[in-house]
Amino acid sequence: MKTHGFAGRNGSAYKHQIYKTWLNMRRRCSEVNNISYHNYGGRGIKVCDRWNSSFEDFLLDMGLQPKGKTLDRIDNNQGYYKENCRWSSWIEQCLNQRSNRLITAFGKTKHLTVWATENKLASSTISKRLSSGWPAEKAVSAKVKYPGQGKRPDLRRSEESTRRAEVNIR
Numbered sequence: 197m198k199t200h201g202f203a204g205r206n207g208s209a210y211k212h213q214i215y216k217t218w219l220n221m222r223r224r225c226s227e228v229n230n231i232s233y234h235n236y237g238g239r240g241i242k243v244c245d246r247w248n249s250s251f252e253d254f255l256l257d258m259g260l261q262p263k264g265k266t267l268d269r270i271d272n273n274q275g276y277y278k279e280n281c282r283w284s285s286w287i288e289q290c291l292n293q294r295s296n297r298l299i300t301a302f303g304k305t306k307h308l309t310v311w312a313t314e315n316k317l318a319s320s321t322i323s324k325r326l327s328s329g330w331p332a333e334k335a336v337s338a339k340v341k342y343p344g345q346g347k348r349p350d351l352r353r354s355e356e357s358t359r360r361a362e363v364n365i366r
Contacts, residue, residue: 214261218247218254221267221276241269244277258283268292297323301332311336 224232225243235241247254257278258267268284269276272294284292297308299322312319315337325335 212261214255214258215251217261217267218251222248225276239273242275244275246278247276299326299332299336301336 222243223230224236225241226237226248227233228237230237242248247257258281261267262283265283265285266289267276268282268289270280270282270292272292274280298305299308299311301311306314308322309319311317312322317336317340321340322335325338326332330338
């Protein structure tokens with residue numbers, strides 16, 4: 197019998213990362229005792245029949261797993277099937293989590309941290325502005341003003357402070 201050659205001998209070890217990825221995808225969606233089940237199968241996330249029954253079909257649809265990439269669902273509320281999956285970097289995965297806050301401003305929708313990075317603002321600043329009712333465009337773009345910012349400090353000593361300094365030196 198000819199096999200795909202991606203599993204380990206006698207099922208004892210994984211020969212390729214993509215086979216491990218396929219197994220873990222199936223386990224977190226179907227095994228109630230899996231540590232991640234509550235985030236996948238427990239939420240109704242399922243693996244399509246084509247992939248669930250055949251590693252070869254999964255491999256055919258997704259291709260080999262690129263180095264440094266992991267399996268990612270485009271819509272986190274949908275299951276694992278060809279049109280909803282892609283290979284993504286860890287950074288892309290982090291930007292595609294349910295807990296992320298997306299903000300639409302200037303006709304573009306971006307993750308809060310992307311707006312913050314692009315505009316040199318703290319994420320917490322943008323978040324607090326939005327919670328205070330600021331319009332999205334202003335919240336993601338207005339520069340932070342610090343007390344006294346924009347005023348030039350008067351570095352000249354007053355006559356009185358100069359006299360006191362001279363007295364203390366003597």
